[in-house]
Amino acid sequence: MEMSTIMERHIKVPLSNEEALTLQSGDYVYLTGTIYTARDAAHKRMYEALSNGEALPIDMGNNVIYYMGPSPAREGRPIGSAGPTTSSRMDKYAPALLDLGLKGMIGKGKRSQEVRDAIIRNGAVYFAAVGGAGALLSRSIIASEVIAYDDLGTEAIRRLEIKEFPVIVVIDAQGNNLYETAIEEYKKD
Amino acid sequence: MRTIDVSVITQNIKEMCIEANHFLSEDMEKALKLATKEENAPLGRQILEQLQKNMKIAGEDMIPICQDTGMAVIFMEIGQEVHFEGGALADAINEGVRQGYIEGYLRKSVVKDPIYRENTKDNTPAVIYYEMTLGDKVKITVAPKGFGSENMSRVFMLKPSDGIEGVKNAILTAVKEAGPNACPPMVVGVGIGGTFEKCALLAKKALTRSVNERSEIPYVRELEEEMLLKINESGIGPGGLGGSTTALAVNVNTYPTHIAGLPVAINICCHVNRHAIRVV
Numbered sequence: 001m002e003m004s005t006i007m008e009r010h011i012k013v014p015l016s017n018e019e020a021l022t023l024q025s026g027d028y029v030y031l032t033g034t035i036y037t038a039r040d041a042a043h044k045r046m047y048e049a050l051s052n053g054e055a056l057p058i059d060m061g062n063n064v065i066y067y068m069g070p071s072p073a074r075e076g077r078p079i080g081s082a083g084p085t086t087s088s089r090m091d092k093y094a095p096a097l098l099d100l101g102l103k104g105m106i107g108k109g110k111r112s113q114e115v116r117d118a119i120i121r122n123g124a125v126y127f128a129a130v131g132g133a134g135a136l137l138s139r140s141i142i143a144s145e146v147i148a149y150d151d152l153g154t155e156a157i158r159r160l161e162i163k164e165f166p167v168i169v170v171i172d173a174q175g176n177n178l179y180e181t182a183i184e185e186y187k188k189d
Numbered sequence: 190m191r192t193i194d195v196s197v198i199t200q201n202i203k204e205m206c207i208e209a210n211h212f213l214s215e216d217m218e219k220a221l222k223l224a225t226k227e228e229n230a231p232l233g234r235q236i237l238e239q240l241q242k243n244m245k246i247a248g249e250d251m252i253p254i255c256q257d258t259g260m261a262v263i264f265m266e267i268g269q270e271v272h273f274e275g276g277a278l279a280d281a282i283n284e285g286v287r288q289g290y291i292e293g294y295l296r297k298s299v300v301k302d303p304i305y306r307e308n309t310k311d312n313t314p315a316v317i318y319y320e321m322t323l324g325d326k327v328k329i330t331v332a333p334k335g336f337g338s339e340n341m342s343r344v345f346m347l348k349p350s351d352g353i354e355g356v357k358n359a360i361l362t363a364v365k366e367a368g369p370n371a372c373p374p375m376v377v378g379v380g381i382g383g384t385f386e387k388c389a390l391l392a393k394k395a396l397t398r399s400v401n402e403r404s405e406i407p408y409v410r411e412l413e414e415e416m417l418l419k420i421n422e423s424g425i426g427p428g429g430l431g432g433s434t435t436a437l438a439v440n441v442n443t444y445p446t447h448i449a450g451l452p453v454a455i456n457i458c459c460h461v462n463r464h465a466i467r468v469v
């Protein structure tokens with residue numbers, strides 16, 4: 001069976017509660033607005049901050065986190081190569097952030113059942129960006145600024161201004177998972 | 190006897206780190222192009238087109254193909270008539286990596302200690318393998334390895350009675366578990382035989398072989414072809430989002446082994462299968 005059309009949407013970020021609920025697994029979405037980057041080391045630090053009752057460097061409410069650590073920017077460019085990293089390494093930390101209002105995550109690869117449950121519980125969305133397309137994706141990033149954990153280098157938290165940044169909805173707020181449904185659709189045995 | 194100053198090695202390694210991270214070898218480019226034509230999922234096709242566009246932008250704008258510019262894996266095949274002077278060869282290689290990653294705007298992804306994890310800030314040290322060959326030339330292969338796919342790699346210590354079916358199972362298990370995490374379409378490097386570490390090294394080296402080049406051993410060639418078909422029937426597809434292009438090639442290397450063992454290693458690589466090769 002062949003999917004005849006790909007549903008394309010243009011969405012503003014931060015992501016509103018209402019809009020998040022309308023996104024469906026399999027939608028091809030262009031995001032425009034502000035998002036934040038954080039990967040392994042930044043998540044570990046945020047998690048420790050939460051355990052110690054300290055405030056996080058970014059407010060989670062309706063925000064989208066991009067699991068990404070860029071390559072250095074050349075002069076005159078906002079950022080270097082900027083594709084997604086494997087999300088499962090953030091699975092340990094993601095449910096706590098979702099419960100604080102995080103609306104979306106952009107990464108690549110499978111998520112745990114705990115993350116999926118937290119997505120459903122909070123009406124959030126898991127997007128995939130195309131892994132290994134960091135040069136192409138960098139063209140949709142118009143500004144980048146380190147706002148926390150500067151000492152972590154590529155793993156610092158950055159605020160990104162993005163324009164028509166292409167992602168695909170993998171897990172929607174109903175818990176549908178494109179990684180599972182797409183394989184079923186295209187496997188031959 | 191031929192004398193080579195190690196500064197020549199530094200210069201070459203530096204250039205090769207930059208080259209490998211911005212340009213894929215011709216066989217990889219062709220394989221991606223062909224896959225785009227043959228992919229039957231609309232979303233899969235769209236992703237493969239993006240990957241081609243990505244490569245074009247990388248080369249034109251000198252932005253790395255992928256932000257994970259890898260840990261530098263370096264194979265040195267050294268003719269036994271070569272004599273190095275001007276310092277320690279390993280230092281010269283690491284100096285090349287340092288210069289390449291800093292001057293080439295490549296990401297520094299190496300931490301000094303696996304537990305304490307402090308970034309070395311220049312992507313050193315490299316992982317270096319030395320091999321002695323005949324003659325007075327040095328063949329250098331620089332293969333920066335990304336860890337999204339490296340993390341999905343496996344070693345299986347099979348029993349001899351598991352035979353070829355056991356090997357096939359191992360390969361399919363590793364690929365299916367890797368799925369979207371390894372940035373498919375993948376290139377699958379397989380090592381069969383040797384010892385625990387030797388099969389892993391065979392698998393790693395298999396990734397540096399052209400994706401169009403099949404094994405000369407008839408049963409291995411058949412295995413490569415059959416596994417590629419089976420993997421592409423898995424449905425994983427480009428980006429793991431469904432389709433018929435899950436792998437571009439399966440490259441298998443073999444080596445003699447012990448009467449009691451059948452080691453198999455599967456080194457998964459993404460579509461950013463980088464390697465620059467030079468003979469000095």
Ligand code: SF4
Pocket residue numbers: 083084085131132133255256257258334335336337338339370371372459460461
């Ligand atoms: S697995 Fe390969 S393509 Fe994917 S992020 Fe890592 S290096 Fe890049």
